[in-house]
Amino acid sequence: MSVGIGKRLKARRSAFDFLCTVPALILFAIFTYYPIAELFRISLTDWNLSRATQNYVGLKNYEWLFAGRGWSQFISSLQITGLYTLGEVALTLIFGLTLAHVFDRMTRWFNFMRVAVIMPRYILVSSTSLVFMWLYNDMYGVFNYFLSLLGLSPVRWLTSRDTALLSLILFSGWRMGGYAMLIYLSAIKGISEQYLEAAEVDGANGWQKLIRIKLPLLAPTTLFLTVTTIVSSMKVFQQVDILTQGGPYKTTMVMVYQIYKLAFEDHRLDRASAEGFIFFLILLLFTAVTMRWSNRNVSYDA
Amino acid sequence: MSKKRFRTALKTLLATLIMLIVIFPLYWMVITSFKTTDEVLLNTPTFLPMTFNTNAYHDVLTHYPVFRYLWNSLVVTAGIVFIQTATSILAAYGFSKGSFPGKNLVFVLVLGAMMIPIQVTFIPIYVLISRQGWLNSYIGLILPEAASAYSIFMLRQSFLAVDNSYLEAAEVDGLGRFRSIFQVLVPMCRPTVVTMVILAFINGWNAYFWPKMIITTDKARTIALGIADIRMSFLSMEALNMNQIMAASCIAALPILLLFLLFQRYILSGFSKAAMK
Numbered sequence: 001m002s003v004g005i006g007k008r009l010k011a012r013r014s015a016f017d018f019l020c021t022v023p024a025l026i027l028f029a030i031f032t033y034y035p036i037a038e039l040f041r042i043s044l045t046d047w048n049l050s051r052a053t054q055n056y057v058g059l060k061n062y063e064w065l066f067a068g069r070g071w072s073q074f075i076s077s078l079q080i081t082g083l084y085t086l087g088e089v090a091l092t093l094i095f096g097l098t099l100a101h102v103f104d105r106m107t108r109w110f111n112f113m114r115v116a117v118i119m120p121r122y123i124l125v126s127s128t129s130l131v132f133m134w135l136y137n138d139m140y141g142v143f144n145y146f147l148s149l150l151g152l153s154p155v156r157w158l159t160s161r162d163t164a165l166l167s168l169i170l171f172s173g174w175r176m177g178g179y180a181m182l183i184y185l186s187a188i189k190g191i192s193e194q195y196l197e198a199a200e201v202d203g204a205n206g207w208q209k210l211i212r213i214k215l216p217l218l219a220p221t222t223l224f225l226t227v228t229t230i231v232s233s234m235k236v237f238q239q240v241d242i243l244t245q246g247g248p249y250k251t252t253m254v255m256v257y258q259i260y261k262l263a264f265e266d267h268r269l270d271r272a273s274a275e276g277f278i279f280f281l282i283l284l285l286f287t288a289v290t291m292r293w294s295n296r297n298v299s300y301d302a
Numbered sequence: 303m304s305k306k307r308f309r310t311a312l313k314t315l316l317a318t319l320i321m322l323i324v325i326f327p328l329y330w331m332v333i334t335s336f337k338t339t340d341e342v343l344l345n346t347p348t349f350l351p352m353t354f355n356t357n358a359y360h361d362v363l364t365h366y367p368v369f370r371y372l373w374n375s376l377v378v379t380a381g382i383v384f385i386q387t388a389t390s391i392l393a394a395y396g397f398s399k400g401s402f403p404g405k406n407l408v409f410v411l412v413l414g415a416m417m418i419p420i421q422v423t424f425i426p427i428y429v430l431i432s433r434q435g436w437l438n439s440y441i442g443l444i445l446p447e448a449a450s451a452y453s454i455f456m457l458r459q460s461f462l463a464v465d466n467s468y469l470e471a472a473e474v475d476g477l478g479r480f481r482s483i484f485q486v487l488v489p490m491c492r493p494t495v496v497t498m499v500i501l502a503f504i505n506g507w508n509a510y511f512w513p514k515m516i517i518t519t520d521k522a523r524t525i526a527l528g529i530a531d532i533r534m535s536f537l538s539m540e541a542l543n544m545n546q547i548m549a550a551s552c553i554a555a556l557p558i559l560l561l562f563l564l565f566q567r568y569i570l571s572g573f574s575k576a577a578m579k
Contacts, residue, residue, distance in 0.1 A: 016479055017400025021408060024393035027385075027449035032415045035423035035430070042425065102317050109314070113321045115566050120324065122562040122569070125508055126526045127551035130533055131331040133540075134548065140541050142330060142347050178324065182570060235421040238510040242530050256421045256511075263425050264515075273425050280422040287417060 036280065043274035049267035061274035074275060076250065077258040078282075081234055084169060084254055088233040089226055091173030096180020096225065097218075100188060101210075103181060114185075118178035125175075129242040132171045133158070136243075161251040164244050168252055171239055180225055187221040188214065223294045230290065234283060255279050335359065335549035342544050358545035359553075362532065365546075367520050368553060371528035374440070378513075378524055379506035381444035386502045389449055391495070394457035395483045399469060415451040424515050437516045443524070447505075447512055453498050460494035461487055497568045500561065507558050525554045 043061050047054035064070045103114050120128060135143050136157035144154040157167040191214065199209050215222075237256045240246060246253040246261070253261075259279065263272035334342060335358055336351045362368060396402070397409050420427065427446050436442030464487060472482040488495055513527045523531070529550045536543045562569065 013479070014400070014402040017396045017405075018402040019396075020392040020400060020483075021396035021412075024389040024412065024449050024454060025408065027389065027445070028412065028415045028451075030430075031420075031427060031446045031449065032418050032423065033411075035426035036418050038426035038429075039423055042429075099320070102313070102320055105310075105313070105317075110317065113317055115563075115570075116321050117324050118566075118570070119328070119559075119562065122504060122558060123328065124526055124529075124551070124555045124558055126510060126529050127331065127555040128327065130529065130547055130551045131327045133533075134334065134544055135327060135330060137541060140343060140347070140544075145347055174324070174327070235419055237421060237514075241510075241514065242533075260424075260515075263428075269425055269429075276422055276425060280418065283419075283422070284417055 039273050039280070040277050042269055043277050045270055047270045049264075049269060054270075057270075061270050062278075064271060065274050065278065070271060070275070073250075073253070073258065074278075077253050077255045080165065080251070080253060081236075081255040084165060084236060084252075085230055085233045087166070087169035088172045088176065088236075089229045091169060092176040092180045092229050093222060093225060095173055095177030096184050099177055099181035100184035104185060104188065114178075114182070118182055120175050120177075121179045125238050126242065128175065129171070129239050132167075132174075133243055136167055158244055159248055161249050164248055164252050168236075168239055168243060171243070172233065172236075176229065183221055183225055184218065187218055191217050223290075227287070227290050227294070231283070231287060234286070331548050331551055331555075335545055335552050337545050339542055339545060343541065355545075358549040362546040362550045362553075366528070366532050366535075366550070368525075368528065368532075368550060370520060371523055371525040372553070372557075374522050374528075375507055375524040375526065377440055378443045378509075378522070379503055381440065382447055382506040382509075383499060383502045385444065385448040386450050386453055387495075387499055390453040390457050390498065391483065391488060393454045394461050395487060397454070398458045398461035399464075399466070399487070412451050412454055415449075416455075420446060420512055424512070428515055431516055438519050438522050440522055442516050443509075443513055443522060447509060450502065453502060456498055457491070457494060460491040464490050493568060496565070500565050500568055503561065504558055529554045 042054075044056055044058060045054040046057045046060070065074055099117060103110055103117065135141050138144065138154065138156050138159060141157070143157065147154060155163055158164050195213050195217070196209060199213055204212065235256055236254055237260070240252055240254055240257045244252040246257050255275075256279075259272050259276050262268050262275065266272075333349070333351050336354045336356065337348070338353075338355050338357065341348060341352055393412070397405065397412070431437060431442045431446070434442075436445075468486055468490065469482055472486045473479075477485060508526060509524070510526045510530075513524050517523050517527055529547070532550050533540060533547045536547070540547065
């Protein structure tokens, strides 16, 4: 008898536990899983915003993307996104590691400075993008003023096809450097002093300690930053929309911006969906590959 | 000894210099907003405004519905934070302390949602929202960004660390399961919950991509979108009106800046926790 009651209680308990997860699951079902399935379905139709009807056309949009007129823009957007991602990852890691070594003292003033250095990441991105638009201004921008003080000729930061992407990357590096510093600092604190002392006894200098001991021990942190930065920078949109709108001459036309334009400016929901779905597969592949690679190559004992 | 002290002084100097470079753009935003148009266009920029002129604030506040944008942002962000906190706490309980058949499989579905960002799925979501008549509405801005797999994951990790005996003791005391989530589990994990709420608030306030997709009128336009649109309205006269654009940027950034400074301890500790994984 008592066993039966226990069983019923248990069943009620697990029903309750499951119900707790349901509100979140419903939201994910409606706004994540249904849309990704729907995205694939739309990509098989000829739907555009100026027409009410949609017909099944098979792989026609993928044909347009891979073997038709969509290919050159697709591959160029992919390259630009890749370059941007590479640049942002590199700058974030370099700035982060450098700042972590400069701002590692535990005094009040250093505490204050750390907070100041992290701030750019938390200030409204619209605001900071607009400031950089102003700093980068060809005529009145203060960056060009600084260059003129050094006797250098002005740079057309955002309006020249040689520098626009680089300017976007610099902006992102400025935003993310302090954050990466913070992550590195907490990891460096976790490195056992014994390792460093032992190295000092063996006569290692600062550089050797950094290269031989700290960097290998920081590998999991570097990996964490690399993966999270890749995933976020492949989706970059806002800076591009405010600073360059994909120009000049489409040199900053990153993937998401290109899909957005295809959908809402050219009204081609069908083609945009096909490109969006391929982009999703690329994102998935990237994350899976970095995860696998990291499990094999990074040691987590420290 | 003195050599060490010299090195410390050198390091402090270097660090201070780097910090000044990093925060220079923010300084530039603030002082540009206090300049007159003439001063903004000087060939040799001034690094302190000649006079602290508040005309730009006056102009931008009278010509644009900035307060409306701020209010919209507040409503939308509050909605996102409320729904996200409630659903995340409940789900995190279910996935940590709860037990039901298929728990791990369902949790994988939640983690999988991290791999499908709205930047990929915005077209079908746009269609869905527009069919409901929710373009240019608060609810259209809130619902698609209400659930967060990151928040659930973060809270679950923290709930897992709480010993089961606390929940059992609450049960002996006659506390229902639902109430013990909010009266035992949440208070014990307060720092993580606070961090989650603040990050949700910052992300909600910062949101740009999704609002950009569905907002075309001032009715529900949020501040993040609003200041970008203010700048667009000046078209090629941007430089002439840069003080107004910077004034709007300052107003828009202030709420989050205050929140960040007030809660920086929580935010900073939250991130070092995330990095430890």
